[in-house]
Amino acid sequence: MASLVLALFASVYVTSSSFSSGAPFRPLAAAVDKRFAPIHSSGTGRTTSPGRAQLTVGRWTGRQFPAVNNKDRDNLEFTTSAVNAIKKAPNDGESNVTLVESALSVGGSRDRGRSLATTKHPPSSPTPVRPPPPPRRPQSPPPRRPQSPPRRPPSPLRSPPPPLVPSRPSRKPPSPRPPSKPSPPPPKPSPPPRMPPPSPPSPQPPSQPPQPPGPPASPPYNASADYEGPGPADGNPRSPGDDKAYLPTVPDNQPDVYGQWVLKALGNIVAIHMALIPGTDKFFFMERPSGRHPDRSNNIVGYYDYITNRFTNVKYTDSVFCAGHTVTQDGHVLVVGGHIAKTGYGDGLKGVRIFSRKTLTLHRIANMTFPRWYPTATLLPSGMVTIMGGTVLPGSGTGKNSIYEIWDPANPTSLIQRSQSAGLVAKTNDIYYPNTYVLPTGDLFVFCNDYGEILDPMTGTVRTTLPSWSNIAKGVFTEYPFTGTSVMLPLTPQNSYTPEVVYFGGQFSYGWINTTASRLALRIKVTYDPVANNYTFGGGWSAEKMPLPRVMGDAVLLPNGKVVVLNGAVKGLAGDGAAGGLAKANEPNLWPVLYDPYTPYGGRMRLMSRSRIPRLYHSTAALTTDGSVLVAGCDRCDKYWWTTPGGISKSPTSFAEYRIEVFRPPCWFNVTAKAQIESLDPETWDPEDKVNVMQYGQPFALKYSMFFATDSVTAAVLVSPGSATHSTNMNQRVVGLELLSQDIESRRLVVKGPPTINIAPPGWYMLFLLNGDVYGQSAWIRLPGNAPRVDSLLTPATSTTGEMQVKSR
Numbered sequence: 162m163a164s165l166v167l168a169l170f171a172s173v174y175v176t177s178s179s180f181s182s183g184a185p186f187r188p189l190a191a192a193v194d195k196r197f198a199p200i201h202s203s204g205t206g207r208t209t210s211p212g213r214a215q216l217t218v219g220r221w222t223g224r225q226f227p228a229v230n231n232k233d234r235d236n237l238e239f240t241t242s243a244v245n246a247i248k249k250a251p252n253d254g255e256s257n258v259t260l261v262e263s264a265l266s267v268g269g270s271r272d273r274g275r276s277l278a279t280t281k282h283p284p285s286s287p288t289p290v291r292p293p294p295p296p297r298r299p300q301s302p303p304p305r306r307p308q309s310p311p312r313r314p315p316s317p318l319r320s321p322p323p324p325l326v327p328s329r330p331s332r333k334p335p336s337p338r339p340p341s342k343p344s345p346p347p348p349k350p351s352p353p354p355r356m357p358p359p360s361p362p363s364p365q366p367p368s369q370p371p372q373p374p375g376p377p378a379s380p381p382y383n384a385s386a387d388y389e390g391p392g393p394a395d396g397n398p399r400s401p402g403d404d405k406a407y408l409p410t411v412p413d414n415q416p417d418v419y420g421q422w423v424l425k426a427l428g429n430i431v432a433i434h435m436a437l438i439p440g441t442d443k444f445f446f447m448e449r450p451s452g453r454h455p456d457r458s459n460n461i462v463g464y465y466d467y468i469t470n471r472f473t474n475v476k477y478t479d480s481v482f483c484a485g486h487t488v489t490q491d492g493h494v495l496v497v498g499g500h501i502a503k504t505g506y507g508d509g510l511k512g513v514r515i516f517s518r519k520t521l522t523l524h525r526i527a528n529m530t531f532p533r534w535y536p537t538a539t540l541l542p543s544g545m546v547t548i549m550g551g552t553v554l555p556g557s558g559t560g561k562n563s564i565y566e567i568w569d570p571a572n573p574t575s576l577i578q579r580s581q582s583a584g585l586v587a588k589t590n591d592i593y594y595p596n597t598y599v600l601p602t603g604d605l606f607v608f609c610n611d612y613g614e615i616l617d618p619m620t621g622t623v624r625t626t627l628p629s630w631s632n633i634a635k636g637v638f639t640e641y642p643f644t645g646t647s648v649m650l651p652l653t654p655q656n657s658y659t660p661e662v663v664y665f666g667g668q669f670s671y672g673w674i675n676t677t678a679s680r681l682a683l684r685i686k687v688t689y690d691p692v693a694n695n696y697t698f699g700g701g702w703s704a705e706k707m708p709l710p711r712v713m714g715d716a717v718l719l720p721n722g723k724v725v726v727l728n729g730a731v732k733g734l735a736g737d738g739a740a741g742g743l744a745k746a747n748e749p750n751l752w753p754v755l756y757d758p759y760t761p762y763g764g765r766m767r768l769m770s771r772s773r774i775p776r777l778y779h780s781t782a783a784l785t786t787d788g789s790v791l792v793a794g795c796d797r798c799d800k801y802w803w804t805t806p807g808g809i810s811k812s813p814t815s816f817a818e819y820r821i822e823v824f825r826p827p828c829w830f831n832v833t834a835k836a837q838i839e840s841l842d843p844e845t846w847d848p849e850d851k852v853n854v855m856q857y858g859q860p861f862a863l864k865y866s867m868f869f870a871t872d873s874v875t876a877a878v879l880v881s882p883g884s885a886t887h888s889t890n891m892n893q894r895v896v897g898l899e900l901l902s903q904d905i906e907s908r909r910l911v912v913k914g915p916p917t918i919n920i921a922p923p924g925w926y927m928l929f930l931l932n933g934d935v936y937g938q939s940a941w942i943r944l945p946g947n948a949p950r951v952d953s954l955l956t957p958a959t960s961t962t963g964e965m966q967v968k969s970r
């Protein structure tokens with residue numbers, strides 16, 4: 162039955178089996194068979210014109226499995242039985258995935274979510290023709306974009322965020338469904354532009370004529386003017402007196418409006434560190450040896466497979482907890498710094514290690530000169546990696562590192578040293594997990610606490626300092642333990658690859674365990690003038706209020722440029738209480754906020770439905786290959802207070818939280834709009850890495866499928882694999898690609914590789930196709946770089962121990 166339905170759907174998808182350019186493309190079987198097809202699970206339809214199908218819908222629910230509803234909250238309880246089952250099971254001291262898997266099935270929870278398409282009633286018109294989506298940035302017309310579609314009325318989905326209601330009053334009924342869209346006149350698909358001759362990659366970013374900012378909808382928020390000063394409002398004399406953090410009630414049965422949470426699995430270790438392993442659907446986790454793991458191992462490294470829902474332990478021998486990590490140019494995960502020798506694990510403070518994406522093993526390859534606890538690792542366009550910050554021992558005040566180091570894959574065992582600027586050293590507490598972004602000039606945006614600068618990473622020269630935000634956000638800090646989180650917004654042809662950075666939340670400089678966190682989103686645009694060779698920042702920082710305050714949040718950039726801000730707390734600080742006994746953060750912030758940077762000021766935030774699992778200190782989030790947000794971690798999840806309406810689900814294992822969830826944003830459920838990559842040009846196939854290689858500035862062809870014959874791809878983006886810990890994602894980047902040509906009939910699309918290595922540093926990326934806001938399953942691609950491969954350092958491939966000999970090269 163299911164296969165019949167799938168076959169039916171396959172037939173109404175617009176695909177073509179004949180390829181205009183001779184050789185057949187390599188089909189992305191996994192994308193079709195394993196992930197895509199199950200989403201479309203029910204309905205009827207018929208093809209009205211062969212080769213250019215138009216769906217005539219008799220019935221469409223798009224739903225095969227029951228959506229998670231209130232009843233499924235009981236699923237959360239399964240983890241208690243899972244943990245009990247685990248406790249009863251023999252402890253074989255080994256990585257035991259089966260055990261966790263079978264324990265999970267005790268409660269019957271599987272990811273029903275991967276197939277949780279929401280109800281979408283068929284469009285009333287027999288030929289569902291929809292207008293093209295609006296330009297991504299309506300207020301500033303995109304330059305050089307002839308196929309720019311016309312504006313259309315705002316989507317009914319963009320309803321204002323649900324009103325905040327105080328936590329005590331009785332439950333608010335779910336807000337009504339948005340009205341159905343009026344059917345607009347059918348658009349004429351604009352002819353694809355002629356493919357321009359490929360241009361060589363230019364070493365300089367394109368010149369950026371200053372774009373006058375559109376008039377804001379309302380005057381930017383000035384938190385400093387609202388500043389109330391420390392007050393006794395919640396009993397703490399050091400609190401700013403803001404007790405106005407009313408907790409909202411958001412419907413949890415409308416995934417296409419408010420997103421959806423799905424409980425996925427019980428991991429073996431806590432995801433204090435989380436990195437998507439390039440080329441895979443696996444997430445690399447690291448933590449401290451807690452001795453409380455569900456399999457009762459004392460392991461600190463492992464990986465979770467998003468597709469099979471399995472967790473595998475990885476043997477390793479030194480303390481990686483509190484390390485920094487990013488990917489290498491050849492797609493492995495580099496892990497630097499960590500913790501002192503503890504509980505049988507060696508001193509990891511100077512460790513330089515690589516987790517091989519091929520062998521799934523972790524190897525210590527070198528030592529840094531300086532020990533580092535809480536450093537940031539940043540992949541540069543050259544393939545080198547800067548390692549900045551961290552203290553020489555665990556804990557504030559144990560010694561700031563005023564030197565940063567640079568790891569060079571060409572000389573991987575001997576690191577380069579450079580001095581950090583006097584400004585950064587003076588204006589930070591400890592240089593903990595500085596937020597760094599490679600700018601389209603190749604310079605680094607570096608921000609820590611409330612101080613920022615633009616740095617030439619190879620020389621250590623400060624090109625300029627950032628404007629201060631103290632005039633609009635007095636006393637807001639973002640450095641641990643006042644932890645805020647940030648993203649660099651997408652660099653796209655439409656915005657001339659102009660970077661903008663947004664900080665979400667943080668805490669006040671006097672913050673304490675009951676102090677309400679910052680509710681500000683602080684945003685700045687960085688404009689480089691190639692003629693004057695200097696940077697300007699427009700009007701400096703602008704501030705916008707989030708619906709809820711947040712400390713220790715995580716910000717995940719979606720392929721469509723929106724940002725999911727989630728995790729963390731409404732009150733308090735990051736950090737351990739004494740031996741984990743005392744709370745430092747309170748009132749878990751369980752509601753993601755969807756931030757739309759392309760909406761005019763004042764309307765960018767929408768509250769999403771909430772999880773029931775608090776994610777406080779040591780929790781993480783990162784994007785999956787299907788554009789969902791994997792959420793895990795929290796290892797001080799025992800003592801805290803909450804007033805959450807409807808309650809929470811405390812960790813069944815007290816301190817540490819092993820449950821892994823996924824949050825899917827509303828657009829994920831718009832299944833009939835997804836453009837799915839079916840195959841990539843075989844000429845670009847790299848048999849050694851088993852990935853297609855996209856050349857800079859060159860055409861890159863692919864085939865895709867689409868539900869509605871009249872829909873088309875409106876944008877294509879590259880998304881880097883995330884590498885997150887402590888609210889800092891060290892490898893998060895979305896780069897828009899130019900569309901060179903698109904044939905709607907054959908579903909052949911040609912995009913252009915990114916213009917420069919500074920805009921998209923060489924390495925591994927997920928390629929997503931967008932239809933307006935909506936994206937389908939991604940495909941991995943690689944952007945070529947010149948850095949030597951580090952594979953030879955990662956032998957023997959079968960090694961399961963951490964220490965290894967470094968081979969001479």
Ligand SMILES: *[C@@H]1O[C@H](CO)[C@@H](O)[C@H](O)[C@H]1NC(C)=O
Nearest residue numbers: 250251253255256257259260
């Ligand atoms: C895991 O545990 C189960 C039950 O104790 C056992 O049958 C199985 O062999 C173990 N698997 C591994 C990989 O250790």
Ligand SMILES: *[C@@H]1O[C@H](CO)[C@@H](O)[C@H](O)[C@H]1NC(C)=O
Nearest residue numbers: 383384385386387388632633
């Ligand atoms: C915000 O308010 C503070 C305090 O009133 C004031 O000093 C500051 O100049 C204001 N900032 C802006 C940008 O208006």
Ligand SMILES: *[C@@H]1O[C@H](CO)[C@@H](O)[C@H](O)[C@H]1NC(C)=O
Nearest residue numbers: 395396397398674675747802
């Ligand atoms: C923090 O707030 C909680 C809940 O209101 C209260 O019980 C506790 O005493 C407060 N702690 C401090 C140090 O103010």
Ligand SMILES: *[C@@H]1O[C@H](CO)[C@@H](O)[C@H](O)[C@H]1NC(C)=O
Nearest residue numbers: 508511525526527528965967
């Ligand atoms: C790193 O330093 C540790 C401790 O001094 C030492 O045992 C180890 O051999 C070093 N590793 C490498 C790869 O240099």
Ligand SMILES: *[C@@H]1O[C@H](CO)[C@@H](O)[C@H](O)[C@H]1NC(C)=O
Nearest residue numbers: 625690692693694695696697
């Ligand atoms: C950048 O250069 C331009 C042109 O020389 C000059 O007008 C401007 O003041 C400079 N801005 C900064 C921040 O140095």
Ligand SMILES: *[C@@H]1O[C@H](CO)[C@@H](O)[C@H](O)[C@H]1NC(C)=O
Nearest residue numbers: 294318831834932933934935
């Ligand atoms: C689904 O996505 C399409 C294409 O972006 C958009 O036009 C449509 O409004 C979306 N539908 C809903 C219900 O959001």
